[in-house]
Amino acid sequence: xxxxxxxxxxxxxxxxxxxxxxxxxxxxxxxxxxxxxxxxxxxxxxxxxxxxxxxxxxxxxxxxxxxxxxxxxxxxxxxxxxxxxxxxxxxxxxxxxxxxxxxxxxxxxxxxxxxxxxxxxxxxxxxxxxxxxxxxxxxxxxxxxxxxxxxxxxxxxxxxxxxxxxxxxxxxxxxxxxxxxxxxxxxxxxxxxxxxxxxxxxxxxxxxxxxxxxxxxxxxxxxxxxxxxxxxxxxxxxxxxxxxxxxxxxxxxxxxxxxxxxxxxxxxxxxxxxxxxxxxxxxxxxxxxxxxxxxxxxxxxxxxxxxxxxxxxxxxxxxxxxxxxxxxxxxxxxxxxxxxxxxxxxxxxxxxxxxxxxxxxxxxxxxxxxxxxxxxxxxxxxxxxxxxxxxxxxxxxxxxxxxxxxxxxxxxxxxxxxxxxxxxxxxxxxxxxxxxxxxxxxxxxxxxxxxxxxxxxxxxxxxxxxxx
Numbered sequence: 001x002x003x004x005x006x007x008x009x010x011x012x013x014x015x016x017x018x019x020x021x022x023x024x025x026x027x028x029x030x031x032x033x034x035x036x037x038x039x040x041x042x043x044x045x046x047x048x049x050x051x052x053x054x055x056x057x058x059x060x061x062x063x064x065x066x067x068x069x070x071x072x073x074x075x076x077x078x079x080x081x082x083x084x085x086x087x088x089x090x091x092x093x094x095x096x097x098x099x100x101x102x103x104x105x106x107x108x109x110x111x112x113x114x115x116x117x118x119x120x121x122x123x124x125x126x127x128x129x130x131x132x133x134x135x136x137x138x139x140x141x142x143x144x145x146x147x148x149x150x151x152x153x154x155x156x157x158x159x160x161x162x163x164x165x166x167x168x169x170x171x172x173x174x175x176x177x178x179x180x181x182x183x184x185x186x187x188x189x190x191x192x193x194x195x196x197x198x199x200x201x202x203x204x205x206x207x208x209x210x211x212x213x214x215x216x217x218x219x220x221x222x223x224x225x226x227x228x229x230x231x232x233x234x235x236x237x238x239x240x241x242x243x244x245x246x247x248x249x250x251x252x253x254x255x256x257x258x259x260x261x262x263x264x265x266x267x268x269x270x271x272x273x274x275x276x277x278x279x280x281x282x283x284x285x286x287x288x289x290x291x292x293x294x295x296x297x298x299x300x301x302x303x304x305x306x307x308x309x310x311x312x313x314x315x316x317x318x319x320x321x322x323x324x325x326x327x328x329x330x331x332x333x334x335x336x337x338x339x340x341x342x343x344x345x346x347x348x349x350x351x352x353x354x355x356x357x358x359x360x361x362x363x364x365x366x367x368x369x370x371x372x373x374x375x376x377x378x379x380x381x382x383x384x385x386x387x388x389x390x391x392x393x394x395x396x397x398x399x400x401x402x403x404x405x406x407x408x409x410x411x412x413x414x415x416x417x418x419x420x421x422x423x424x425x426x427x428x429x430x431x432x433x434x435x436x437x438x439x440x441x442x443x444x445x446x447x448x449x450x451x452x453x454x455x456x457x458x459x460x461x462x463x464x465x466x467x468x
Contacts (some may be wrong), residue, residue: 009126009127009128009131009135011184012122012123012126012127012184012185012186013123013127013135013138013139015177015180015181015184015185016119016122016123016139016185017138017139017142018173018176018177018180019079019083019115019119019174019177019178019181020115020116020119020139020142020143020146021142021146021149021173022083022086022170022173022174022177023086023109023112023113023115023116023146024142024143024144024145024146024147024149024150025146025147025149025150025153025170025173026055026086026090026109026150026167026170027055027059027146027147027150028146028147028148028150028151028154029150029151029153029154029157029166029170030051030052030106030154030163030166031052031150031151031154031283031286032151032154032155032158032286032303032306032307033154033155033157033158033163033166033303034048034049034051034052036158036163036303037051037102037163040162040163041098041099041102043099047099048099049216049219050099050103050106050216051102051103051106052106052411053212053213053216053408054103054104054106054107054110055106055107055109055110056110056212056216056404056407056408057107057110057208057209057212057213058106058107058108058109058110058111058113059110059111059113059400059401059404060113060208060209060212060401060404060405060408061111061204061205061208061209061401062110062111062112062113062114063113063114063116063117063397063398063400063401063404064117064204064253064254064394064397064398064401065114065201065204065205065253065397066078066082066111066112066113066114066117066118066393066397067114067117067118067121067393067394067395067396067397067398068196068253068254068393068394068397069114069196069393070114070117070118070121070188070393071121071390071391071392071393071394072195072196074187074188075118075121075122075125075187075188075393076122076181076185076186076187076188077187078114078118079114079115079118079119079122079181079185080178080181080182082112082114082115082118083112083115083174083177083178083181084178085108085111085112086108086109086112086115086174087171087174087175087178088108089105089106089107089108089109089110089111089112090105090109090167090170090171090174091167091171092104092105092108093105093106093109093167094164094167094168094171095164105167113400113404114393114397116139116140116143116380116396116397116400117392117393117394117395117396117397117400118393119139120136120139120380120384120392120393120396121188121392121393121396122185122188123135123136123139124136124384124389124392125188125189125389125392126186126188130329131325132381132384133324133325133328133329133333133381134324134325134326134328134329135325136324136377136380136381136384137321137324137325137327137328137333137377137378137380137381138321138322138324138325138377139380140321140324140376140377140378140379140380140381141317141318141320141321141324141372141373141376141377142321143376143400143403144278144317144372144373144376145314145317145318145321145373148310148311148313148314148317148369149314151286151307151310152307152308152310152311152314153169153307154166154303154307155302155303155304155305155306155307155308156304156307157169158303159302159303159304195251196251196253197245197246197249197251197252197253199245200242200245200246200249200252200253200254201253203238203239203241203242203245204239204242204253204254206235206238207235207236207237207238207239207240207241207242208235208239208401208405209235210231210232210234210235210238211231211232211235211236211239211405212235212405212408213231213235214227214228214231214232214235215232215408215409215412216408216412217231218412218415218416219412219415219416219419223416243256253394254394254398255391255394258387258391258394258395259398261386261387262386262452262453262454263382263383263385263386263387263453263454264383264386264387264395266449266450266452266453266454267379267382267383267386267399267453268383268398268399268402269402269446269449270337270341270375270379270446270449270450270453271379271399271400271402271403271406272402272403272405272406273406273442273443273445273446273449274341274344274372274375274376274379274403274406274443274446275402275403275404275405275406275407275408275409275410276406276407276409276410276413276439276442277344277345277348277406277410277439277440277442277443277446278344278368278371278372278407278410278439278443283411283414283415284414284418284432284435284436285306285309285310285361285364285365286303286306286307286309286310287306287418287427288355288361288432289301289305289306289309289358289361290302290303290306291426291427292426294426295423295426295427295428295429296429297355297356297429297432298426299358309358309361309362309365310365311365312362312365312366312369313365313366313368313369313372314369315369316366316368316369316370316372316373317369317372317373317376318373319373320369320370320373320374320377321373321377324336324373324377324381327374327377328377328378328381332455333377333378333381333382333385334378334382334450334453334454334455336374336375336377336378337374337375337378337379337382337450337453338447338450338451339374340370340371340372340373340374340375340376340377340378341371341375341443341446341447341450342371342447343367343368343370343371343374344367344368344371344372344375344443345371345440345443345444345447346367346371347364347365347367347368347371348364348368348436348439348440348443349436349440350363350364350367351364351436352433352436352437352440355432355433355436379399379403380396380399382453383395383396383399384396386454406442410438410439410442413435413438414435414438417430417431417432417434417435417438418431418432418435419431421434
């Protein structure tokens with residue numbers, strides 16, 4: 001930013017929200033369009049899923065690294081570069097006419113997941129203390145609400161235009177966010193000295209990518225196949241080597257001492273379990289709605305109508321994101337996380353018992369929206385409160401990574417359950433029921449993990465940096 005004057009927090013928050021929304025919409029907008037894109041690109045069902053897998057792979061490793069670089073070199077500068085990366089990937093996707101180019105574009109888009117930890121850091125550095133919880137809560141909720149918006153709009157865009165417009169429209173908002181960042185967001189005064197540990201970055205990238213590839217291929221290989229087991233074991237071994245390098249490094253990419261703080265590891269565990277339990281709903285609910293009525297439980301809805309089943313969820317997440325500040329101030333982020341997990345658990349428990357009528361899905365979607373809105377907003381605040389200001393970027397980045405990894409695991413488990421139960425060419429109800437049971441189980445464990453998150457001394461207060 002050229003001027004030395006600090007931008008008003010409300011204007012800064014608006015710019016950050018637009019940047020986060022651009023990324024979040026792109027994370028999910030391809031989901032309802034995958035069958036259309038598969039036909040247009042003349043590819044297989046397995047290969048087209050790389051449009052999701054590639055995005056998750058890049059997001060998992062790019063988010064934490066960009067968060068760390070922001071702590072070191074300036075969050076506004078890194079946010080501007082990250083929006084440039086997102087814009088480049090989105091432009092490439094908009095003009096792509098082959099699967100290989102489109103997968104490459106999705107890798108580039110996913111690498112820009114650092115938008116959220118960078119935005120959290122800017123809020124913490126720039127805003128008055130009383131506005132930090134609400135602002136971080138709103139940005140956190142956008143991660144879920146934007147994904148819901150992407151699915152709802154995707155069907156309308158694909159039906160009336162073509163899949164390229166799934167990228168042209170977010171490209172416009174990304175460019176606007178980039179220009180606004182350049183002109184309006186001040187550079188952060190908080191820096192942490194050091195250098196990038198590229199060995200640790202490489203090991204983290206290879207280890208996480210290997211595990212995610214193994215998970216993503218389970219629908220083809222099977223969970224018990226030698227390839228799945230071998231690749232998972234190799235990825236975990238590389239992750240172990242990464243942790244060993246970090247522990248011995250004078251300039252770690254991710255401070256493992258920080259990861260032992262109770263407020264950090266419990267929040268990260270909760271994020272992983274929430275991702276595993278919730279993200280599958282974005283795929284499963286529209287799929288049930290689109291299945292023909294002849295299956296006995298499908299609604300025979302169009303792509304457009306099937307996306308509307310998530311509208312109650314999107315509305316609830318948006319409203320709760322706007323009220324994240326008062327909720328955190330009145331009840332505390334830990335209470336909001338617990339309440340959100342309870343609502344989400346109730347949603348999947350309802351679907352386990354009953355999902356044969358449209359109103360079952362609508363009620364469950366509303367409950368999930370309340371749950372995701374409360375829980376995601378709380379996660380952002382809890383992890384930021386648990387660390388010193390100079391570690392905001394890397395800590396919140398890892399929390400976002402844990403959500404991504406959990407979402408990848410939950411989504412692939414759902415895909416496996418559904419693929420293993422097919423009758424006359426259509427998924428059977430058993431696969432969906434198993435998915436709902438799995439999500440309920442993940443969220444019950446998440447409730448136990450959330451109860452271990454330290455209590456705030458006062459809502460929104462900074463939690464002491466002590467390991468347990």
